[in-house]
Amino acid sequence: MSNATLVSTVVNGDAVQFACPTDESLMTALRDRVGLTGVKEGCGTGDCGACSVTLDDQLVCSCLVLGVEAEGRNVGTVEGLAQDGQLHPLQEKFIEHAALQCGICTPGFLVAAKALLERNPNPDETEIRYALAGNLCRCTGYDKIVRAVQAAAKDMRKAKRR
Amino acid sequence: MTHDNSYVEKDYKVVGSRVKRPDGVDKVTGKARYGADVSAPGGLVGRVLRSPHPHAQILKINTAKAEKLPGVKAIITSADLPDLTDGDQGMAHILENCMARGRALYDGHAVAAVAAVDEQTAAKALKLIDVKYKKLPHVTDVDEAMQPDAPVLHENMFTRGVEPAPTKPSNISARTQMGYGDVDAGFAEADVIVERSYKTEQTHQGYIEPHACLASVNPDGTAELWVTTQGHFTFRNVCSKLLGLEIAKLKVTSSEIGGGFGGKTHVWAEPVALALSRKANRPVKLVMSRDEVFRASGPTSSTSIDIKMGARKDGTITAAVAEMRYQGGAFPGTWAMLGCMTAFACYSIKNNRSIGWDVVVNRPKVAAYRAPSAPMAAFAVESTIDVIAKEIGMSAIDVRLKNVAREGTQAPYGPTYGPIGIENTLEAVKSHPHMRAKLKKNQGRGVACGFWFNIGGQTCVDLNIGIDGTVNLNVGTVDVGGARSSMAMIAAEELGIAYDDVKANIGDTASLGHNDTTEGSRGTFSSGMATIFAARDAIGVLKQRAATMWGIPLDDVEWQGGEAIATGDMHSNLPALTLKEIAAKSGRTGGPIAGHNEVVADGAGMGFASHICDVEVDPETGRSQIVRYTVVQDAGKAIHPDYVEGQFQGAAAQGIGWALNEEYIYGDDGRLQNAGFLDYRIPVCSDMPFIDTKILEVPNPNHPYGIRGVGETSIVPPLGAVGNAIADATGVRMTHAPMSPPRVLSALDARDAG
Numbered sequence: 001m002s003n004a005t006l007v008s009t010v011v012n013g014d015a016v017q018f019a020c021p022t023d024e025s026l027m028t029a030l031r032d033r034v035g036l037t038g039v040k041e042g043c044g045t046g047d048c049g050a051c052s053v054t055l056d057d058q059l060v061c062s063c064l065v066l067g068v069e070a071e072g073r074n075v076g077t078v079e080g081l082a083q084d085g086q087l088h089p090l091q092e093k094f095i096e097h098a099a100l101q102c103g104i105c106t107p108g109f110l111v112a113a114k115a116l117l118e119r120n121p122n123p124d125e126t127e128i129r130y131a132l133a134g135n136l137c138r139c140t141g142y143d144k145i146v147r148a149v150q151a152a153a154k155d156m157r158k159a160k161r162r
Numbered sequence: 163m164t165h166d167n168s169y170v171e172k173d174y175k176v177v178g179s180r181v182k183r184p185d186g187v188d189k190v191t192g193k194a195r196y197g198a199d200v201s202a203p204g205g206l207v208g209r210v211l212r213s214p215h216p217h218a219q220i221l222k223i224n225t226a227k228a229e230k231l232p233g234v235k236a237i238i239t240s241a242d243l244p245d246l247t248d249g250d251q252g253m254a255h256i257l258e259n260c261m262a263r264g265r266a267l268y269d270g271h272a273v274a275a276v277a278a279v280d281e282q283t284a285a286k287a288l289k290l291i292d293v294k295y296k297k298l299p300h301v302t303d304v305d306e307a308m309q310p311d312a313p314v315l316h317e318n319m320f321t322r323g324v325e326p327a328p329t330k331p332s333n334i335s336a337r338t339q340m341g342y343g344d345v346d347a348g349f350a351e352a353d354v355i356v357e358r359s360y361k362t363e364q365t366h367q368g369y370i371e372p373h374a375c376l377a378s379v380n381p382d383g384t385a386e387l388w389v390t391t392q393g394h395f396t397f398r399n400v401c402s403k404l405l406g407l408e409i410a411k412l413k414v415t416s417s418e419i420g421g422g423f424g425g426k427t428h429v430w431a432e433p434v435a436l437a438l439s440r441k442a443n444r445p446v447k448l449v450m451s452r453d454e455v456f457r458a459s460g461p462t463s464s465t466s467i468d469i470k471m472g473a474r475k476d477g478t479i480t481a482a483v484a485e486m487r488y489q490g491g492a493f494p495g496t497w498a499m500l501g502c503m504t505a506f507a508c509y510s511i512k513n514n515r516s517i518g519w520d521v522v523v524n525r526p527k528v529a530a531y532r533a534p535s536a537p538m539a540a541f542a543v544e545s546t547i548d549v550i551a552k553e554i555g556m557s558a559i560d561v562r563l564k565n566v567a568r569e570g571t572q573a574p575y576g577p578t579y580g581p582i583g584i585e586n587t588l589e590a591v592k593s594h595p596h597m598r599a600k601l602k603k604n605q606g607r608g609v610a611c612g613f614w615f616n617i618g619g620q621t622c623v624d625l626n627i628g629i630d631g632t633v634n635l636n637v638g639t640v641d642v643g644g645a646r647s648s649m650a651m652i653a654a655e656e657l658g659i660a661y662d663d664v665k666a667n668i669g670d671t672a673s674l675g676h677n678d679t680t681e682g683s684r685g686t687f688s689s690g691m692a693t694i695f696a697a698r699d700a701i702g703v704l705k706q707r708a709a710t711m712w713g714i715p716l717d718d719v720e721w722q723g724g725e726a727i728a729t730g731d732m733h734s735n736l737p738a739l740t741l742k743e744i745a746a747k748s749g750r751t752g753g754p755i756a757g758h759n760e761v762v763a764d765g766a767g768m769g770f771a772s773h774i775c776d777v778e779v780d781p782e783t784g785r786s787q788i789v790r791y792t793v794v795q796d797a798g799k800a801i802h803p804d805y806v807e808g809q810f811q812g813a814a815a816q817g818i819g820w821a822l823n824e825e826y827i828y829g830d831d832g833r834l835q836n837a838g839f840l841d842y843r844i845p846v847c848s849d850m851p852f853i854d855t856k857i858l859e860v861p862n863p864n865h866p867y868g869i870r871g872v873g874e875t876s877i878v879p880p881l882g883a884v885g886n887a888i889a890d891a892t893g894v895r896m897t898h899a900p901m902s903p904p905r906v907l908s909a910l911d912a913r914d915a916g
Contacts, residue, residue: 047840094186102643103190138421138844
């Protein structure tokens, strides 16, 4: 490995170190060096959203970010969504509403939908559709995905009021 | 043991409910392992060098420099994949498609491949391989490829199905004709005759997961392949043949599959990865980039179609003729034949004839794409029917109902239909609230129908009962979209136990007998049938064990609701034995309890659908937005309604993308100009409305539960439905798909220019 740089970062709350070439994407570093293969590669050009992660709470395509840019920052992937053995409401609702068929786009959708609901806990259908327009799904026609996000948002608002 | 596959009406306890899928948690937590998600000790990275030319002779490949690069462990060309195909031309074409042999036939055709210690080294090595090409004239358009002066791709290809047989080679691989009646007499009876010509552009299946595999070949001839595929048994057979391996020694495991839609029924990278591994003596992981997926895998045919239909004023279609030209990419296929078989299949037309031309061009070899060849033919036919309806002043639905195919109708391709659901779907469309929804300015509504055969085929299932009474179900068809749920539901239904007590798995090629590829909407039909039979086998064993436990004759034992019941006056006082109780004692009553079934699942039921589409056309830009969409399809029996609806919705969305946006764009240089998701734009979330679905259940008489395939049919109607809706909105008949903004805008301009 030529020109490898040591990167110290935090992934899903855990301190992580990896060495990667300076031209390697964060997606590849997360998949091949950190072992988080829930980060999916669909295109490598930022068009499909399957590799969506959060970087300091900002939603990014990890294929468009360099691994070295994770230095000193907080990375969130689909593997960090479930907490203490409890699925995130979005994960629950995706299963309940059959919002996945093949499931390859699901990690990206979940990360993107979580980012949306943190920003806007009560999005209408159009807001959901535009917020998720950067994530491609070829199986579902998006119908059940939008319904699952609506249902999760409702549950999360209810849980907050309690 | 033979089983009866006849449909028997029954009340279901599990089938038809909406249970949670067994692979759901793995897929929402990122744990599910797809094609590119595994690695092997000592594993190398494989990369493929591809031709930048659409048609070229390969004069020389010099790999010397690349071989010297530190970290490069193997480089292969076609010389490392010797031709072992024994005169099997289909197999020879697969081999040549995997790795060019002396000539490159399309932009993206594989020329050489490298295995290296990491991605960077492999990429560097590709640049060091020196290929000398001699460019040849190329052709990428189907109509141009049929011209007598077109550059010929295969000097040994003479059109089949033409009398007398041609003496000159051409790009036309075959002519197909089918139909019945006297079309000339039929046209003479007609009050109106409509003739139209249509074009559809090439589209890609667009699965989000690129092709990926991990291959490992040992010097002793044993090998393993982990791969994203719709048919790991077929991949095993093909790769064994091409690599000279013994079938039993190549174990193929299907990974979780990130979409296929027909595109993962064909091998591309797998023989290359195996050859690299064999040469390097180390495991090799080969993952295609999205650019490679577009340039070298999939896609479906582009077409050029002429339709002539005649009808009486009462709506009766008296004659119909289709002449259809399908390009199959660089190698021959039977795509036009499928177009001929499906074009008029929704209707009973006394005089019909379909002629198909299969044509090769300098584009990637065409692969199946969900109901392959049917959507293009349906676009042409369904559009033409609307033109007829308008000319005779009848509603487009009533014209379709007037001519609808029914039980007893002879299909254009020969057989006579049994019970089918096309009329039911049309009646359901006619009475659907969608048809009464108000249309606004610039909006229009269209309806169209679609047909797909569905298939059965070789299938093998194992069902093993654990000592705690839970059940492992091992099926060999790939789970592309929730099939493990459906199979577990069927097993639970038959055995009379809870859904949660059954765990369905997809078996690898070493653990099950051959299963045909998961294509043709066969998964639930055929593995469902084999699961029912395997469960019935297991029930036979369970009854035997209960008889042993009780010490009574087998004839006095029945299976009801998950329990063995002792019958007859002698034993009716015996308490029932549950499956769990029998399983717990299995070690002392004869050992493990299992059921197996190997079957060629015959009698697949035809699938029919009718769709309603509302579209709004922006007169400024020509952009069409789908504002309302309804799918009505006959499922035979919906095992898990959520995933049946999901198939309807997903298929409709793919059809809508094809209708409005998706197309391969080739430059004059014969290179694909839009090999990425930015420029090849599939529908995104904000392009779509909710897609309403209505599942009809006209049981398939040849399946114990009445199951028909559901996966493909609903990609067939959308092109016609969208075209008909645009015509309703604008008065303009679009005859070229996709009906993208520039095409619609120029049609609107032409309309306004009068």
